[in-house]
Amino acid sequence: MDLQNHPILFHIRKNITPTAEEELFFISLLNSLKLKQGEFAEKAGEVTYNFIHVTSGCLMTYYTDKDGNDQVIQFATSGWWTGDLHSLTRQQPSIYTTRALADSEILQLPKVRMEELLDRHPIFERYFRIMFQNSLVTHQNRIIEAFTATAEERYHNFQKKYPQLEQYVPLKYIASYLGITPEFLSKIRRKK
Amino acid sequence: MDLQNHPILFHIRKNITPTAEEELFFISLLNSLKLKQGEFAEKAGEVTYNFIHVTSGCLMTYYTDKDGNDQVIQFATSGWWTGDLHSLTRQQPSIYTTRALADSEILQLPKVRMEELLDRHPIFERYFRIMFQNSLVTHQNRIIEAFTATAEERYHNFQKKYPQLEQYVPLKYIASYLGITPEFLSKIRRKK
DNA sequence: TATTTTTCTTAACCTAGTTCAAGACACTTT
DNA sequence: AAAGTGTCTTGAACTAGGTTAAGAAAAATA
Missing domain, CATH: 1.10.10 (Arc Repressor Mutant, subunit A)
Known part of the structure; x- marks a missing residue:
């Protein structure tokens, strides 16, 4: 898919209005990748720290505990972001695994590049702030649901x-x- | 407590470095408030939309379902932010209640003022982005814990x-x- | 001090969800 | 077509946690 005209840009423009140059810079940081069903985007224990945008298909992110039991945290369908926030925040190997449930197209934004992006073009802080804020609402709902x-x-x-x-x-x-x-x-x- | 020298400024400075003017503007948007144990900071059904920083004491935020059962979402002790993200994001009455569990000092940041702040001084986007990002990690852990x-x-x-x-x-x-x-x-x- | 109200505990019984083990169904592969 | 593999279902026995109801302890009020 053509990155200059990628659907993610439309999503971004709904929340912020970057300049053409800022958009280009953002796009230049992304790895575009196709995954076949069953392939991994991120594995627990590795130190890749990608933040992942799902363009098409479906991924799941799960946590594996010491007994080897998997706990699925979320399914990410097209238009969603996913990835291991925990290791994105701290300097530790990933504790989550992200895997394609169907043939999928994704964009990877490596941790260091995300930091670069936010330092150089702080306008994207707003985009991610809104994204995290919305995600938090979803997570709170899931907690309520889990318990009630x-x-x-x-x-x-x-x-x-x-x-x-x-x-x-x-x-x-x-x-x-x-x-x-x-x-x-x-x-x-x-x-x- | 003296707002010009409030602990929240130290927390902010750990994450971003605003100018003196920006700090002053931020401070000017806050309502400082003391709550006695049992008093409410925010009630479900009302349309206040405050974002709340706990300076001392302890608050809890809970959700009340149609059968009148309360589900506690989080306890917020000193240094934490809390509030109803759901109604903060959308234009709907609050669905959560926030209440003091002990005598507490809080800072209220009304929704419209938070928007004002972020529009005028986008540097604070980063502060809230980091805050939401950390909060998300906490929430994800709680989901894992709830299920496993x-x-x-x-x-x-x-x-x-x-x-x-x-x-x-x-x-x-x-x-x-x-x-x-x-x-x-x-x-x-x-x-x- | 006595009295009322709220919070916490205990116990008997009940149910949503688990565990384990066996089959059934759907696939590839030969 | 047979054989193998993974996925899904079924059932019987079990357990974590819920419900109901009563009483004990603590805190508030008179």
């Missing part, structure tokens, strides 16, 4: 939020996202 | 994270924060 809704309610909310995902995402990842076992998700499905 | 840890583990993590809170926060709010009933928290406590 039943597994069945969470499942129906998931279906509303990601209408087409269920068709190609293996059930075990959906179950993980919902915080239940695959077996129990199977039982919920049967009831319908 | 047992109630007992969450309780012990809570004790580590907020060492002195348990002494003056009513058990029902701690239970709510942990996503369990007060009765079950009582059972967990007995085991020790």
Whole structure:
């Protein structure tokens, strides 16, 4: 896809109005990448620190605990940002893994380049501030949901939020996202 | 407390380096307020949209669902920001309530003034971007914890994270924060 | 000091969700 | 077509945590 005319620019222009030069600089920092289903964009333990924008397809970001259990943090469909904020903030290896659930196109913004961007063109601070602020609302809602809704309610909310995902995402990842076992998700499905 | 020399300025200077004029302007937007234990800083349904910085004491922010159940989202001790991001972002009445758990001193930054601040002095975008980014890490950890840890583990993590809170926060709010009933928290406590 | 109100604990019973183990279904690959 | 592999379902037994209701302790008020 042509980077000079990439959909991400339209998203940016909804929130801020950079100059042509600033846009060009931003674009120059990005790695454009195609992932096949199952491929990794970022692996836990590595020190890559990319911030990732999903152009098309779908990625998931998950955390693996000491017992080897995966906990899916989020699904990122087109137009979303994802990545390991934790390691982006501190100087530590990534604790999350980001992986393609379908053939996907992504843009990678490496940590150091993001810092470069924000130092040189502080106008982008606003863009990321708004993005983080919105993301925080989503996360707060997820916390409320986790504590107050039943597994069945969470499942129906998931279906509303990601209408087409269920068709190609293996059930075990959906179950993980919902915080239940695959077996129990199977039982919920049967009831319908 | 003297606003010109307020601890919040030291926190700001750790992240950005505003001019004296910018600092003064920021300070001029803040309402300084003392709350007695039990008093409200923000009530659900109202249209105040304050962003709140806790100078001393402790506040909690909670969500009340249609059945009248409270879900505590976070405790904010000194140095923290809190408030209703949801209504801060959209033009809707607040869905969260923020209340003092102990006598507290706070700074209120009304939504419209925050916008004014960011428009006039974009350097503060960076300050809030960093703040939201850090907050997001905290929220992500809480989601992982909610789904992977047992109630007992969450309780012990809570004790580590907020060492002195348990002494003056009513058990029902701690239970709510942990996503369990007060009765079950009582059972967990007995085991020790 | 007595009284009322709120907070916390205990116990008996109940349920949402887990664990384990067996099959069923859908795929590739041969 | 057979055989192998991964994904999904089903069921029986179990456990973490909820519900209800009663009482104990503590704090507020008279």
